Amino acid sequence: MSNQAVDDAISTMVISMAQRARQMAPLLARSSGAVRNRALERMADRLLAQQQKLLEANQRDLDAAGEAGLAPALIDRLRLDEAAIMAMATGLRQIVALPDPIGEISDLRVRPNGMSVGRMRVPLGVMAIIYESRPNVTADAVGLCIKSGNAIILRGGSEAYHSNQAIAACLVEGVTEAGLPAEVVQCLATPDRAAVGALLRCDRWIDVVIPRGGKGLIERVMQESRIPVIKHLDGICHTYIDRYADLAMAMELTFNGKMQRVAVCNATEILLVHQAVAADFLPPMAARLHQAGCELRGCPRTVACLAATGVPVVAATEQDWDTEFLAAILAIRIVDHFDEALAHIAAHSSQHTEVIVTRDHERAMRFLREVDSSAVMVNASSRFNDGFQFGLGAEMGISTDKLHVRGPVGLEGLTCQKYIVLGHGQLRS
Numbered sequence: 445m446s447n448q449a450v451d452d453a454i455s456t457m458v459i460s461m462a463q464r465a466r467q468m469a470p471l472l473a474r475s476s477g478a479v480r481n482r483a484l485e486r487m488a489d490r491l492l493a494q495q496q497k498l499l500e501a502n503q504r505d506l507d508a509a510g511e512a513g514l515a516p517a518l519i520d521r522l523r524l525d526e527a528a529i530m531a532m533a534t535g536l537r538q539i540v541a542l543p544d545p546i547g548e549i550s551d552l553r554v555r556p557n558g559m560s561v562g563r564m565r566v567p568l569g570v571m572a573i574i575y576e577s578r579p580n581v582t583a584d585a586v587g588l589c590i591k592s593g594n595a596i597i598l599r600g601g602s603e604a605y606h607s608n609q610a611i612a613a614c615l616v617e618g619v620t621e622a623g624l625p626a627e628v629v630q631c632l633a634t635p636d637r638a639a640v641g642a643l644l645r646c647d648r649w650i651d652v653v654i655p656r657g658g659k660g661l662i663e664r665v666m667q668e669s670r671i672p673v674i675k676h677l678d679g680i681c682h683t684y685i686d687r688y689a690d691l692a693m694a695m696e697l698t699f700n701g702k703m704q705r706v707a708v709c710n711a712t713e714i715l716l717v718h719q720a721v722a723a724d725f726l727p728p729m730a731a732r733l734h735q736a737g738c739e740l741r742g743c744p745r746t747v748a749c750l751a752a753t754g755v756p757v758v759a760a761t762e763q764d765w766d767t768e769f770l771a772a773i774l775a776i777r778i779v780d781h782f783d784e785a786l787a788h789i790a791a792h793s794s795q796h797t798e799v800i801v802t803r804d805h806e807r808a809m810r811f812l813r814e815v816d817s818s819a820v821m822v823n824a825s826s827r828f829n830d831g832f833q834f835g836l837g838a839e840m841g842i843s844t845d846k847l848h849v850r851g852p853v854g855l856e857g858l859t860c861q862k863y864i865v866l867g868h869g870q871l872r873s
Contacts (some may be wrong), residue, residue, distance in 0.1 A: 465596075491583065502607045505522055524579060579604045679797070681794075683702075684811075685801050697823070701825045710796065715775070765788070818850045837854055
């Protein structure tokens with residue numbers, strides 16, 4: 445079969461899946477919260493009951509990854525064990541405990557003519573989730589979509605193909621056991637990259653696409669998608685130590701923001717320090733980071749500030765201010781004043797997470813008002829930009845977009861609102 449024939453066959457398959465999802469999505473949307481919760485419970489049960497099959501499928505992926513020479517860190521992301529399967533099941537049951545967002549009415553106001561106008565929360569419709577590596581994302585994504593009343597089409601990475609197929613099969617069983625149509629959860633049964641392109645052209649049937657993975661995947665989705673995308677591309681997060689900062693607090697927040705987990709999108713990548721406190725703050729901060737294995741890259745003033753300490757610091761390049769390191773690397777810049785810190789963030793931020801450490805209320809409020817990111821924090825670690833930490837429960841990821849959701853994407857972020865009107869015969873004159 446020619447390459448074109450293969451692509452055509454894949455496109456036909458993807459379109460058929462999208463059409464079935466669109467047809468069945470209304471049945472899920474109008475199901476009761478009890479039915480959707482029952483589906484989540486059944487999905488959790490099936491994962492545990494099929495544990496051995498899941499482990500066998502995962503071993504096929506691990507064997508293939510080893511033969512392909514994937515890096516140990518990537519192989520570790522693929523690995524499932526009994527604890528990981530239990531965690532997936534527990535995660536689904538945690539979603540059951542979350543409030544049902546569907547049908548919630550808010551902002552109901554009575555107009556002068558007696559008519560009531562408000563908003564009702566409803567599902568988005570059909571979601572496409574395109575993701576890499578971690579097979580547990582399959583269960584997380586399906587759980588959130590079913591709870592929020594959205595049909596879902598999954599396209600996982602080829603490196604986790606067998607694991608994703610096995611997990612999705614369990615989830616479909618759980619959905620049907622609860623009385624919902626199987627088509628509300630579908631997983632693309634091909635690792636071919638052409639399936640991603642075909643999926644991104646299904647704007648007639650798919651309402652939203654969410655990519656989860658590396659920068660290359662997200663850039664491709666952004667370039668090719670005809671469907672609205674919820675995503676973040678980079679996590680270039682800043683922590684600014686103000687001249688009025690509590691320096692002991694600043695040291696703890698900086699260390700936690702950078703080193704608690706380095707390869708995540710909400711880790712601090714750039715440290716800005718007011719020149720008034722640089723001499724007191726940077727030497728002990730740099731020593732602690734260096735001792736923990738963090739590479740430091742500094743502006744000329746930072747290099748000079750640390751020259752006598754014996755702590756190695758590499759001269760930062762312009763590219764460093766625009767880099768998401770995802771590693772134990774921190775770029776440091778000394779700024780003359782508060783406005784210079786704001787200007788640096790405006791120029792280099794990826795609009796993900798920014799932190800100010802200060803005891804000055806007016807500066808804190810200015811920082812909150814003027815910094816344009818999905819989460820802006822005062823005296824807290826950048827690592828807190830997370831759905832669970834914000835009290836949202838599970839999340840689909842973090843959005844740096846402004847439409848229609850920004851920040852951690854939980855259940856509410858997978859819904860939208862429509863206006864509702866309650867009248868009793870009012871006529872417009």
